[in-house]
Amino acid sequence: MLGRIVLHLLVLLILSPLLPGVIAKTKALFAGRIGAPLLQPYYDLARLMRKEFIFSRTTTWVFLAGPVVGLVVPLLAAQLMPFGGLGASLSFRGDLVLFVYLFGLARFFTAASALDTGSSFEGMGAVREVTFSCLAEPTLLFALLVLACGADSLTLNDLLGPALAGRWHSGQAASLALIAVCLFVVVLVENSRIPFDDPNTHLELTMIHEVMVLDHSGPAFGLVLYGAAMKLLVLGALLVRLVLPLQTGHVLLDLLLLVAGLVGLAVLIGVVESTMARLRLPRVPQVLVGTTLLSAFALVLVLR
Amino acid sequence: MVGLLVFGLVLIATSGVPGLAWRRGDSGERLFCGQVLAGVLGCLVPLAATAVSGGLRLELPWAVPAGWLVLELDALSATFIAPLLLVVACGALYGLRYWPQAEHAANGRKLRLFYGLISGAMLVLLLARNALLFLTAWEIMALSGYFLITTEDDKSDVRQAGFIYLIATHIGTLSLFGLFALLGQHCGSSDFPLTASLPAAGSGLLFGLALLGFGMKAGLMPLHIWLPGAHAAAPSHASALLSGVMIKTGIYGLVRFTSFFAHIPAWWGWTLLALGAVSGVLGVALAIAQHDIKRLLAYHSVENIGIIAMGLGLALLGRSAGQPALVVLGLSGCLLHVANHGLFKSLLFLSAGSVIHSVGSRDIDHGGGLLKRQRWTGLFFLGGAIAISGLPPFNGFISEWLIYLGGFGVLETPSSPLAFAMLSVPALALIGGLALACFVKVFGVVFLGEPRTDAAARAHESPPSMLWPMALLLLACGWIGLFPLSLRALLERAVSDWTGAPAVATLSADLAPLGLVAAIGWVLVVGVLLLGAWLHRKSATAPREVGTWGCGYLFPAPRMQYTASSFGDSLVRLFQFALRCERHGDRVEGLFPDKQEFSSHTPDLVLDRGLHPLFSAIAAFLGRLRRRLQNGIVACYLFYVVLTLTGLLVLVRL
Numbered sequence: 011m012l013g014r015i016v017l018h019l020l021v022l023l024i025l026s027p028l029l030p031g032v033i034a035k036t037k038a039l040f041a042g043r044i045g046a047p048l049l050q051p052y053y054d055l056a057r058l059m060r061k062e063f064i065f066s067r068t069t070t071w072v073f074l075a076g077p078v079v080g081l082v083v084p085l086l087a088a089q090l091m092p093f094g095g096l097g098a099s100l101s102f103r104g105d106l107v108l109f110v111y112l113f114g115l116a117r118f119f120t121a122a123s124a125l126d127t128g129s130s131f132e133g134m135g136a137v138r139e140v141t142f143s144c145l146a147e148p149t150l151l152f153a154l155l156v157l158a159c160g161a162d163s164l165t166l167n168d169l170l171g172p173a174l175a176g177r178w179h180s181g182q183a184a185s186l187a188l189i190a191v192c193l194f195v196v197v198l199v200e201n202s203r204i205p206f207d208d209p210n211t212h213l214e215l216t217m218i219h220e221v222m223v224l225d226h227s228g229p230a231f232g233l234v235l236y237g238a239a240m241k242l243l244v245l246g247a248l249l250v251r252l253v254l255p256l257q258t259g260h261v262l263l264d265l266l267l268l269v270a271g272l273v274g275l276a277v278l279i280g281v282v283e284s285t286m287a288r289l290r291l292p293r294v295p296q297v298l299v300g301t302t303l304l305s306a307f308a309l310v311l312v313l314r
Numbered sequence: 315m316v317g318l319l320v321f322g323l324v325l326i327a328t329s330g331v332p333g334l335a336w337r338r339g340d341s342g343e344r345l346f347c348g349q350v351l352a353g354v355l356g357c358l359v360p361l362a363a364t365a366v367s368g369g370l371r372l373e374l375p376w377a378v379p380a381g382w383l384v385l386e387l388d389a390l391s392a393t394f395i396a397p398l399l400l401v402v403a404c405g406a407l408y409g410l411r412y413w414p415q416a417e418h419a420a421n422g423r424k425l426r427l428f429y430g431l432i433s434g435a436m437l438v439l440l441l442a443r444n445a446l447l448f449l450t451a452w453e454i455m456a457l458s459g460y461f462l463i464t465t466e467d468d469k470s471d472v473r474q475a476g477f478i479y480l481i482a483t484h485i486g487t488l489s490l491f492g493l494f495a496l497l498g499q500h501c502g503s504s505d506f507p508l509t510a511s512l513p514a515a516g517s518g519l520l521f522g523l524a525l526l527g528f529g530m531k532a533g534l535m536p537l538h539i540w541l542p543g544a545h546a547a548a549p550s551h552a553s554a555l556l557s558g559v560m561i562k563t564g565i566y567g568l569v570r571f572t573s574f575f576a577h578i579p580a581w582w583g584w585t586l587l588a589l590g591a592v593s594g595v596l597g598v599a600l601a602i603a604q605h606d607i608k609r610l611l612a613y614h615s616v617e618n619i620g621i622i623a624m625g626l627g628l629a630l631l632g633r634s635a636g637q638p639a640l641v642v643l644g645l646s647g648c649l650l651h652v653a654n655h656g657l658f659k660s661l662l663f664l665s666a667g668s669v670i671h672s673v674g675s676r677d678i679d680h681g682g683g684l685l686k687r688q689r690w691t692g693l694f695f696l697g698g699a700i701a702i703s704g705l706p707p708f709n710g711f712i713s714e715w716l717i718y719l720g721g722f723g724v725l726e727t728p729s730s731p732l733a734f735a736m737l738s739v740p741a742l743a744l745i746g747g748l749a750l751a752c753f754v755k756v757f758g759v760v761f762l763g764e765p766r767t768d769a770a771a772r773a774h775e776s777p778p779s780m781l782w783p784m785a786l787l788l789l790a791c792g793w794i795g796l797f798p799l800s801l802r803a804l805l806e807r808a809v810s811d812w813t814g815a816p817a818v819a820t821l822s823a824d825l826a827p828l829g830l831v832a833a834i835g836w837v838l839v840v841g842v843l844l845l846g847a848w849l850h851r852k853s854a855t856a857p858r859e860v861g862t863w864g865c866g867y868l869f870p871a872p873r874m875q876y877t878a879s880s881f882g883d884s885l886v887r888l889f890q891f892a893l894r895c896e897r898h899g900d901r902v903e904g905l906f907p908d909k910q911e912f913s914s915h916t917p918d919l920v921l922d923r924g925l926h927p928l929f930s931a932i933a934a935f936l937g938r939l940r941r942r943l944q945n946g947i948v949a950c951y952l953f954y955v956v957l958t959l960t961g962l963l964v965l966v967r968l
Binding site for chain 1: 700714746747751841853858864872
């Protein structure tokens, strides 16, 4: 088990900054540019770690708690999530609820540290983050319910275990496809990607996640970026495992499959970001309620 | 042991009496506090004994017809009594400085008298095994609650809140009289029937009466009308007692009542599950729309009662379908959430009281930046906020996790008739997400940012005698969150007290993963502390002279910060179909707009939107009817006499 935990940590710590790099490269290629190098996020993190802090005089210790919790939570949640065919390193009945609520804790502190600055822009970002997430959460749980319907166990490891491949070939394929779409939307919302949020916009009024971390600087901002990349990897692993339920039984091959799946997901996100405009903010809740209904429909299909 | 319990009970119940002699000076309140603490210690010993071994029972003759003084302490009662004792003790200590006799000479003695009385009455109620004793204690509790709510009876909104509470609680008491009269007919004595001794056939009326009577006290959604006003009107430590403990007596009544039956009809479980989900979602949605911190916390009580009712509903469904795993998860989630809500809601009320004490206002928008001036209060409030949002590593997560697992668990039996009970899972997720949003709002607006008023800028930390009770409650929250297995034996015994079946091996298996949940909680706490310490050390020398980045605007003012209403607005709009928030003020138009005002107000869904208009309409109709009938024409009156006589004659002939 200890080996598993270390493996999960290594995958997470080493691979996660690659995904934003792949997304940026894909977008650059779509726009006909060469773009920043694939490893740019690593350079950014290294540079931020060397920089100094600047604090607003309004802030308190809560301001630093946001990045800290935002980094620790994905590290823990990753232990519950099966990484492709590698399986989860910790698994117990009901771990899926803990998985969802750990990210809730990270959201609480990220939003609180945004409000700690007293800036109305960051307040706006905090509201949008908690509003959209509380609409995305039922979708995520409906998806988990669909997965739990066939499996006779309540651990993420078994829901996304070897039996999943067989379910794609049974009558449940339509439901699984529907929740795959819903989970893709959840991944986009939770990681603030277009069409829900534009991480590269330069107008603070329209941002969600970026505006919450406007005042973070130096290593604290590095932790924010690192935590966000890890969150993308952990939630992405859920989707990749759902769509690619292959298992070779060989550690290296499984690892390669996982990386390939994650890079594929990053490319897909890049394509979506290049080909879609971002939604108007009032539209976002409507889309999210729509995906909740879609996932409820998938559940009905399974139960029928 | 029994003697000690009764001794502690009497000490608590009479704790306010000696203080009546002192109009001035603080001897009266010190005596009160000492007596309450001594009483709580006296009760703790038998309680601990119950947790370890079996229960206690005391039977004495009572000079009331059909009354028989039967007290019994079993594990089910113990799960309700343990948080009660802690909250009572913390509140009494907190009240020393929060409501000192020197500043409140007019009502301090009254407050302490009824504080002790309601605590004692609740203890008797939770121990009583005789219907008459139960109802007596219930009524003493209800009336003492009225006097606690109307502590400041010179204010008209306080009197109004007390009046609504008085009506609501007596509607509840009335239906409880009916319930126990019917139950007495059923089993031939006014003593509580044995666990699982009654057949459920034809007891639909009983369940309806219990739901009305107990649900009114608990504050389930359409019956919650008295709750927001009452909790806002009472002094904070009395609100903590009312909201943290008193409303749970309604849940206790429902749990105890359902334990009498050997077979549970499925519709009982479905009803509670549906009511719980509605209370949960609408309770938290109404909470987001509030500006008054105590009203907001009161609506969160409605939400948490909803979660508790969902747990009980799942347990009842498990009983009706014969699924012991569901019974264990649902009921232990329900009971644990009762205790948890008692702890974190009192913690939140006490820390809100500490804010009100120093800022002098209950309005959330009058705070701001208080974490710098009230470091400890802010920390305790943050802990309570995380716990009530159901986030790890605090206790709220543990009980919600149990109920979640019950909701997921119905799927494990193929083609189960209970499959729809899994809709409790997305409902809980929505409630959790909304509660998180609401507490980010309260904590952010009150404690973070810049002070919005002069009072907030001049705020000061509360004295240690107010901080220690909060610290104790936060420790209890952390304890349950990080050592949940320490409560396993008590919960398992309570479940077997409820079902009447001896504890079986499946019980342990269902609660076993709690150990790993707690382990991850520990890693989370340690990880956050280590990384936080590293970041803190790295940033210790960083400059703190600059202002917040205003996106180019150079003259930001505290009034420009996000307020409670602007924070809640996007969520309130989503629930506009149910909340019907009223917005006053015009749009800002043109390049050089005039001065504009904006305000928003969300009246209660049932009381202000439903009952007030309904009763006003009835009163207006009856008024018109009276004017029509009593029109001053003598001939008409003679005509009524003739009409009545004729009617009576016909009646006699029939």
